[in-house]
Amino acid sequence: MILLLRAIGRYFIFAGSLFTNMESFRTYFKLVIDEAILIGYNSIFLVSIVSIFIGAVTAIQTAYNLVSPLIADYVISLVVRDMSILELAPTIIAVVFAGKVGSSIASGLGTMRITEQIDALEVMGINSVSYLVLPKIIGTIITFPLLVILAAFLSIWGGYIAGVFTEVITPQEYIYGIRAEFNEFTVTFALIKAFAFAIIVSSISAFKGFYTEGGALEVGKASTSAVTNSVIAILLADYLLAQLLLN
Amino acid sequence: MIEINNIRKSFDGNPVLSGVSGKFEQGQTNMIIGASGTGKSVLIKCIVGLVTPDDGNVYFSGRDFTKSNRNEKTEIRREIGFLFQGGALFDSKNVEANVKFPLDILTKMPESEKLDRVNSVLSRVGLENVNKKMPSEISGGMKKRVGIARAIVNNSQYLFCDEPNSGLDPQTSIRIDNLIQEITKELNITTIVVSHDMNSVMEIGEHVMFLYKGHKVWEGTNETISETDVQELNDFLFSNKLMRTLRQAQNGE
Numbered sequence: 001m002i003l004l005l006r007a008i009g010r011y012f013i014f015a016g017s018l019f020t021n022m023e024s025f026r027t028y029f030k031l032v033i034d035e036a037i038l039i040g041y042n043s044i045f046l047v048s049i050v051s052i053f054i055g056a057v058t059a060i061q062t063a064y065n066l067v068s069p070l071i072a073d074y075v076i077s078l079v080v081r082d083m084s085i086l087e088l089a090p091t092i093i094a095v096v097f098a099g100k101v102g103s104s105i106a107s108g109l110g111t112m113r114i115t116e117q118i119d120a121l122e123v124m125g126i127n128s129v130s131y132l133v134l135p136k137i138i139g140t141i142i143t144f145p146l147l148v149i150l151a152a153f154l155s156i157w158g159g160y161i162a163g164v165f166t167e168v169i170t171p172q173e174y175i176y177g178i179r180a181e182f183n184e185f186t187v188t189f190a191l192i193k194a195f196a197f198a199i200i201v202s203s204i205s206a207f208k209g210f211y212t213e214g215g216a217l218e219v220g221k222a223s224t225s226a227v228t229n230s231v232i233a234i235l236l237a238d239y240l241l242a243q244l245l246l247n
Numbered sequence: 248m249i250e251i252n253n254i255r256k257s258f259d260g261n262p263v264l265s266g267v268s269g270k271f272e273q274g275q276t277n278m279i280i281g282a283s284g285t286g287k288s289v290l291i292k293c294i295v296g297l298v299t300p301d302d303g304n305v306y307f308s309g310r311d312f313t314k315s316n317r318n319e320k321t322e323i324r325r326e327i328g329f330l331f332q333g334g335a336l337f338d339s340k341n342v343e344a345n346v347k348f349p350l351d352i353l354t355k356m357p358e359s360e361k362l363d364r365v366n367s368v369l370s371r372v373g374l375e376n377v378n379k380k381m382p383s384e385i386s387g388g389m390k391k392r393v394g395i396a397r398a399i400v401n402n403s404q405y406l407f408c409d410e411p412n413s414g415l416d417p418q419t420s421i422r423i424d425n426l427i428q429e430i431t432k433e434l435n436i437t438t439i440v441v442s443h444d445m446n447s448v449m450e451i452g453e454h455v456m457f458l459y460k461g462h463k464v465w466e467g468t469n470e471t472i473s474e475t476d477v478q479e480l481n482d483f484l485f486s487n488k489l490m491r492t493l494r495q496a497q498n499g500e
Contacts, residue, residue: 021317021318021321027351111338112338115333115335115338116331116332116333116335117336117338119292119297119329119331120329120331120335120337122296123297123327123329124324124325124327124352124353125321125322125323125324125325125327125353
């Protein structure tokens with residue numbers, strides 16, 4: 001318990017030091033663009049694949065469970081839409097994102113730590129937390145919500161492809177379903193979650209990587225720990241946000 | 248000049264440095280030597296602030312670094328160049344970008360001026376036509392040279408070198424040692440080298456401090472070191488066969 005509290009305290013001190021002794025805006029601007037490309041653009045392929053299949057599977061499984069003739073077929077696409085926007089796009093993609101980007105952030109910073117590159121920055125009088133971590137967090141905050149929007153769109157499209165090709169639903173019914181009883185707040189909710197998950201994944205992964213001690217083995221452990229902790233924090237935040245905003 | 252006064256540091260209750268004091272003069276190569284685990288690297292990291300000492304003071308040209316606030320520390324650190332044991336070059340940047348990095352961050356020089364300065368220091372450390380190579384594409388000795396170039400590119404007043412010869416062959420080691428000494432003289436800077444390599448000590452050790460189990464037990468020059476009667480230093484000095492043979496030859500045995 002004491003160790004957990006100590007780790008939480010250390011995490012908040014780490015977060016606080018992001019905004020002290022900062023470099024010029026120009027320096028951060030270039031770094032944020034680089035990180036946005038590295039984190040966001042390079043994740044598009046994986047996010048697209050996962051989203052399309054999640055949507056397709058959701059459509060098929062919903063159709064499989066709708067056995068009553070009293071339930072209209074358009075409910076399939078309605079379910080795919082709400083599932084995609086509310087949960088699958090932000091949360092599942094955040095978990096996938098934690099695995100890809102979180103481990104990359106942690107191992108990158110961990111390697112910099114054990115090869116004294118972080119010490120080299122500190123000796124130059126540069127706040128290494130702010131210089132290395134802040135651009136990663138801002139880059140993630142910018143790109144992750146965009147990835148979530150893309151994921152939601154592709155997931156719904158994946159449901160359409162699977163539903164129409166397997167003839168469980170007609171194109172007209174699918175389009176009708178995704179427009180029926182649409183509540184705009186679900187999109188706002190998804191973006192709020194995306195914003196929260198972006199901060200969680202990037203900051204926890206950076207924290208774990210930044211304080212790596214030892215050698216290559218510890219870099220691997222930091223990377224694993226970053227993913228595990230990020231996923232737990234995502235699920236916890238997912239529940240809390242649902243409880244707070246959907247009730 | 249750098250002065251340290253009564254530096255103490257413990258890790259988990261185990262004392263690593265027990266009240267080390269000394270002066271490191273400008274324009275000469277100061278060396279901190281001792282066996283592995285004796286606190287050399289911790290001392291040098293205490294001096295530059297990478298490790299916070301439990302007690303004691305560090306003065307950079309009279310400025311108390313340990314009592315300085317964050318901004319004052321940053322100012323002093325921007326006058327420091329540090330050559331790390333493994334070079335600590337940024338993996339994602341090529342040689343040119345690594346050397347240019349302090350200028351990008353710490354100055355507002357025009358790009359052309361920065362490139363001139365980078366080429367000038369790379370040329371000074373004997374590296375030409377490697378600007379676009381990545382750190383993974385150059386040898387260990389070249390990494391050390393790039394590290395030295397990065398350390399002096401911003402006209403540093405203080406140069407720290409942590410085990411500059413580790414992992415290098417004897418000839419390359421001597422070249423690196425001589426380079427450090429030449430740069431120290433040319434730029435009239437205060438240089439502190441941490442080493443356990445006796446060749447380096449004999450080559451460039453104008454002022455030598457010997458640490459043993461966290462204590463300073465001897466201080467002198469490379470010319471007086473072999474005449475010492477400090478047992479711990481003698482044990483360290485003559486631990487290899489070559490040095491023992493030389494001593495025997497000197498004594499006419």
